[in-house]
Amino acid sequence: MPHVLLVEDEQVNREMFRRRLERKGYTVLPADTGLGAVALARRERPDVILMDLGLPDIDGWEATRRLKADPVTAPVPIIVLSAHATFDAKDKAFAAGCQDFETKPVNWDALFRKLDEWLAKGREAAAAHAEPEPDPGATLLPDSPAPPKAERADTCAVGPKRILVVEDNDANRIMLCRRLGARGFQTVEAANGREALDAVRRAPFDLVLCDIMMPEVDGYEVLRQLKADPALRDLPVIMVSALDETAEVVRCIEMGAEDYLHKPYDPVLLHARVNACLDKKRLRDQEVAYLQAVAALTRAAELVERGEFDPELLAPVVARGDDLGQLARVFDRMAREVQAREQRHRDDVRHLTQIEFDAAEVAREVARVTASAAFEKAARLAAVARARRQGEPSPTTETVLLHKLK
Structure with a gap:
C-alpha cells in the first residue's frame, strides 16, 4: 500500500x-x-x-x-x-x-x-536500479560497478550550505547569523573585510553576505579581491548596506555582486534572495561538474587510443545517475574489453617470441646434422645420382659407381 x-x-x-x-x-x-x-x-x-x-x-x-x-x-x-x-x-x-x-x-x-x-515512475526507477541476476554462463569482463543510489541521485555534492556573514556591527552580525541558522544554514562570522578574505581562502563557502561600510578593508575591496581571484570569482556575494542610493547598488552589481540588500533587513526578502543565490550556485556547480565529467570522458578516450586507459579516471563519471553517467558506464565496459584484448595480444606476441627462440634452436640442430660425415656422404651420392640422371646413363654404370663410392 x-x-x-x-x-x-x-x-x-x-x-x-x-x-x-x-x-x-x-x-x-x-x-x-x-x-x-x-x-x-x-x-x-x-x-x-x-x-x-x-x-x-x-x-x-x-x-x-x-x-x-x-x-x-x-x-x-x-x-x-x-x-x-x-x-x-x-x-x-x-x-x-x-x-x-x-x-x-x-x-x-x-x-x-x-x-x-x-x-x-518511482516503481520504474526502483526496478531500473535493482541489481540484475548474475549470468552463470558469462565469461566476459564484468560491467563497470554500479554506484550506490545515494551517489547517483545527484550530479554534484549536496550538503548544508555554508554562508560567510561579514559585518562589523556585532548585534547585526549575530542577528543575521541567528536568522540564517534557523533556516538550516551553517554560518561563519567575520568582523571585517580582512577576516572575510582570510576565511574564504581557508575554507569553502556557498555564499557571502558582506557589509559595505567596514574599517580596515571595506566591502568594495572584499568584492574586488574575490572577483579578481580565479578560485573565488564564482562565489556569489550579496552586498549589505544602510546606504539606499541607486549609485551604490549599481556599483556593487557592476563589480560582480549577485544582489544587494538594504538595512534594516526584511526577513522575507533576505531569505528569498539568499535562496535565489544558492539556487544559481547549485546550477553553476552542476554545470561545472558536468563539464568536468565530459573532460574526464574525453581524456579517457584519448588514453584508450594510446593503450593507457585508467579506469580510476572515469570513476566519478560512472557514479553519475544521468545520461552522461550511463554513457560513461558503457564506455568503461568497452574500454576494459579493449584493454583485455590488447593484453591477450601482448601475451600472443610473447608466445611468438618464444617460438622464434625454438626456431633458432632447430636451425642450430639442422646445421649440426648437415655438417656430419653421414650427411656429406649422402649429399655426394645424391649429387652423383642427379648428374647420371641428367646424362641418362645405363643402370649398370650407376650401380658400379655407387659401389665405388662405398
Missing part, C-alpha cells in the same frame, strides 16, 4: 485530505510543520509527498529544498498543494525541487492521476 506524506498545517484541510486519500487506499503520514515533515520523511521513507507551501516554521519551498538536498529523501517525488497559483510561486516550487504542482481547491481526479503517475 503506497505511503503518502501529507504536509498541511491547517487541521481541517489535513483531516479532509487524509480521509480522501485513505478511501483511495493510501497510507497517510500526516505532518503539520516543515521541520516535522523533513524528519518524518527521513524516518519513514514515503513513496510520495504532498507539500503545502504556507507552513509555520519553515515554508514548503524550504522544506522541499532540504528534502532534495538529503540523499535519503531526494528520490521521493514531491507534489506541491497550494492556493498560490501565481507563476512565481510555481517557479519557486520547481526551482526548489518539486516534481508537480496542484492548485487549491484541489481537483481530486487530477490529483489522484498525478499520484498514480509519480508512484508508477
Whole structure:
C-alpha cells in the first residue's frame, strides 16, 4: 500500500485530505510543520509527498529544498498543494525541487492521476536500479560497478550550505547569523573585510553576505579581491548596506555582486534572495561538474587510443545517475574489453617470441646434422645420382659407381 506524506498545517484541510486519500487506499503520514515533515520523511521513507507551501516554521519551498538536498529523501517525488497559483510561486516550487504542482481547491481526479503517475515512475526507477541476476554462463569482463543510489541521485555534492556573514556591527552580525541558522544554514562570522578574505581562502563557502561600510578593508575591496581571484570569482556575494542610493547598488552589481540588500533587513526578502543565490550556485556547480565529467570522458578516450586507459579516471563519471553517467558506464565496459584484448595480444606476441627462440634452436640442430660425415656422404651420392640422371646413363654404370663410392 503506497505511503503518502501529507504536509498541511491547517487541521481541517489535513483531516479532509487524509480521509480522501485513505478511501483511495493510501497510507497517510500526516505532518503539520516543515521541520516535522523533513524528519518524518527521513524516518519513514514515503513513496510520495504532498507539500503545502504556507507552513509555520519553515515554508514548503524550504522544506522541499532540504528534502532534495538529503540523499535519503531526494528520490521521493514531491507534489506541491497550494492556493498560490501565481507563476512565481510555481517557479519557486520547481526551482526548489518539486516534481508537480496542484492548485487549491484541489481537483481530486487530477490529483489522484498525478499520484498514480509519480508512484508508477518511482516503481520504474526502483526496478531500473535493482541489481540484475548474475549470468552463470558469462565469461566476459564484468560491467563497470554500479554506484550506490545515494551517489547517483545527484550530479554534484549536496550538503548544508555554508554562508560567510561579514559585518562589523556585532548585534547585526549575530542577528543575521541567528536568522540564517534557523533556516538550516551553517554560518561563519567575520568582523571585517580582512577576516572575510582570510576565511574564504581557508575554507569553502556557498555564499557571502558582506557589509559595505567596514574599517580596515571595506566591502568594495572584499568584492574586488574575490572577483579578481580565479578560485573565488564564482562565489556569489550579496552586498549589505544602510546606504539606499541607486549609485551604490549599481556599483556593487557592476563589480560582480549577485544582489544587494538594504538595512534594516526584511526577513522575507533576505531569505528569498539568499535562496535565489544558492539556487544559481547549485546550477553553476552542476554545470561545472558536468563539464568536468565530459573532460574526464574525453581524456579517457584519448588514453584508450594510446593503450593507457585508467579506469580510476572515469570513476566519478560512472557514479553519475544521468545520461552522461550511463554513457560513461558503457564506455568503461568497452574500454576494459579493449584493454583485455590488447593484453591477450601482448601475451600472443610473447608466445611468438618464444617460438622464434625454438626456431633458432632447430636451425642450430639442422646445421649440426648437415655438417656430419653421414650427411656429406649422402649429399655426394645424391649429387652423383642427379648428374647420371641428367646424362641418362645405363643402370649398370650407376650401380658400379655407387659401389665405388662405398
